[in-house]
Amino acid sequence: MVKRYRKEDDHSYTLGTTLTIELLKTQPDKVVCVYYHSQLRDLSVIEPMCKEHHIPLVQSDKAFNILSQKENCFCIGEFVKSEFALDPTRNHVVLVNPSNAGNLGTILRSMAGFGVEDLAIVSPGVDIYDPKTVRSSMGALFHIRFHYFDTFDEYVKVCGKREFYPFMLKATTTLKQAQPTFPCSLVFGNEATGLPDSFLDVGTPLIIRHTDHIDSLNLPIAASIALFQFFSER
Amino acid sequence: MVKRYRKEDDHSYTLGTTLTIELLKTQPDKVVCVYYHSQLRDLSVIEPMCKEHHIPLVQSDKAFNILSQKENCFCIGEFVKSEFALDPTRNHVVLVNPSNAGNLGTILRSMAGFGVEDLAIVSPGVDIYDPKTVRSSMGALFHIRFHYFDTFDEYVKVCGKREFYPFMLKATTTLKQAQPTFPCSLVFGNEATGLPDSFLDVGTPLIIRHTDHIDSLNLPIAASIALFQFFSER
Numbered sequence: 001m002v003k004r005y006r007k008e009d010d011h012s013y014t015l016g017t018t019l020t021i022e023l024l025k026t027q028p029d030k031v032v033c034v035y036y037h038s039q040l041r042d043l044s045v046i047e048p049m050c051k052e053h054h055i056p057l058v059q060s061d062k063a064f065n066i067l068s069q070k071e072n073c074f075c076i077g078e079f080v081k082s083e084f085a086l087d088p089t090r091n092h093v094v095l096v097n098p099s100n101a102g103n104l105g106t107i108l109r110s111m112a113g114f115g116v117e118d119l120a121i122v123s124p125g126v127d128i129y130d131p132k133t134v135r136s137s138m139g140a141l142f143h144i145r146f147h148y149f150d151t152f153d154e155y156v157k158v159c160g161k162r163e164f165y166p167f168m169l170k171a172t173t174t175l176k177q178a179q180p181t182f183p184c185s186l187v188f189g190n191e192a193t194g195l196p197d198s199f200l201d202v203g204t205p206l207i208i209r210h211t212d213h214i215d216s217l218n219l220p221i222a223a224s225i226a227l228f229q230f231f232s233e234r
Numbered sequence: 235m236v237k238r239y240r241k242e243d244d245h246s247y248t249l250g251t252t253l254t255i256e257l258l259k260t261q262p263d264k265v266v267c268v269y270y271h272s273q274l275r276d277l278s279v280i281e282p283m284c285k286e287h288h289i290p291l292v293q294s295d296k297a298f299n300i301l302s303q304k305e306n307c308f309c310i311g312e313f314v315k316s317e318f319a320l321d322p323t324r325n326h327v328v329l330v331n332p333s334n335a336g337n338l339g340t341i342l343r344s345m346a347g348f349g350v351e352d353l354a355i356v357s358p359g360v361d362i363y364d365p366k367t368v369r370s371s372m373g374a375l376f377h378i379r380f381h382y383f384d385t386f387d388e389y390v391k392v393c394g395k396r397e398f399y400p401f402m403l404k405a406t407t408t409l410k411q412a413q414p415t416f417p418c419s420l421v422f423g424n425e426a427t428g429l430p431d432s433f434l435d436v437g438t439p440l441i442i443r444h445t446d447h448i449d450s451l452n453l454p455i456a457a458s459i460a461l462f463q464f465f466s467e468r
Contacts, residue, residue, distance in 0.1 A: 113444035210347035
């Protein structure tokens with residue numbers, strides 16, 4: 001039966017009807033079970049999808065007490081977690097020690113929006129299968145290949161020949177000045193601390209210039225601006 | 235004494251030490267009182283600022299029980315709310331019916347970061363003085379002039395001669411194709427519903443092109459990308 005989510009678990013959950021439909025559309029083979037609340041009136045989309053893929057559809061209000069604090073969640077998908085090999089010929093995002101689940105989900109949404117589908121996370125980093133990340137990605141997670149690495153060097157060994165663009169406040173080249181070479185990796189540091197200075201020697205460090213009225217841009221904002229600048233309308 | 239914040243109140247609060255310091259730096263004349271928790275060890279920055287501006291500095295753990303659910307909040311500033319006249323010669327952001335406090339704070343942070351300091355909000359819209367907005371703006375709120383309007387037309391009457399750029403999924407000109415005219419207003423709709431179709435007849439509607447793997451970009455992401463494209467390194 002359903003239990004409170006922990007990082008070590010093999011399964012995670014989509015909390016919400018739209019999100020669960022996105023899961024059923026994109027990765028039906030990963031879905032173990034779909035739970036619905038007695039207050040969910042309309043099963044007309046969910047039920048045929050579950051039937052087609054032989055997925056149990058179970059009414060259980062208890063599952064919602066355990067898994068969801070949100071009042072407007074009436075459908076939950078339980079699915080098997082997996083990890084992927086990155087495509088060395090494609091563009092990547094690299095997040096070094098990201099710490100916030102909601103931020104990670106927002107970055108996934110922007111990646112899917114701008115067609116960058118490979119994500120490397122350098123540990124320690126927030127759990128990409130945290131239901132909060134899944135939810136804030138609004139299903140974009142299911143369009144992304146991702147892999148965790150112990151160090152940046154370990155990532156470099158498998159990522160293929162490419163250009164690196166670390167985003168740092170100490171960089172001297174601005175994002176608007178950059179002349180992108182593809183394939184490439186956009187590299188971002190932790191929300192509070194940014195990238196270590198050692199990344200000044202990696203590829204072409206870039207800065208998104210801003211006024212001194214703020215200390216820095218919010219991480220998902222910085223990542224999304226970079227994705228837009230490099231990949232929108234390519 | 236301190237009470238739980240409500241939209242009708244004349245006062246609002248900065249929840250956190252860094253945020254309260256930013257308030258004291260930028261708008262000391264608005265500060266009514268500063269509260270600190272018995273666990274706050276270091277008063278070396280706060281105390282002289284309060285003394286200089288004759289602001290009472292009060293130890294009160296009770297204030298924190300009432301105002302803050304966050305564990306790591308040890309300092310609270312109480313300040314008087316105000317509204318501003320927008321500068322008709324400057325660039326503006328216009329938010330039509332924004333509904334999320336955290337999103338609004340993130341947009342304020344990006345506005346301050348890209349030097350756009352005038353914000354119009356068309357009602358109904360989230361309360362800009364909600365402590366959640368103040369907090370997620372990370373103090374950027376104190377660098378912004380803002381004003382609430384009952385309708386977009388009411389805003390147009392006072393905003394001065396300018397170009398309008400409404401952001402809409404139905405627009406045909408992309409943000410990267412736009413040839414900006416200044417001063418201008420970037421106009422964004424509600425998180426869930428976007429702008430009404432009537433805005434297709436206002437100024438030059440723009441779209442931030444994205445793949446069909448997502449329904450839309452997150453609102454603060456879209457607003458920040460537009461601010462970057464129009465105003466960064468001008």
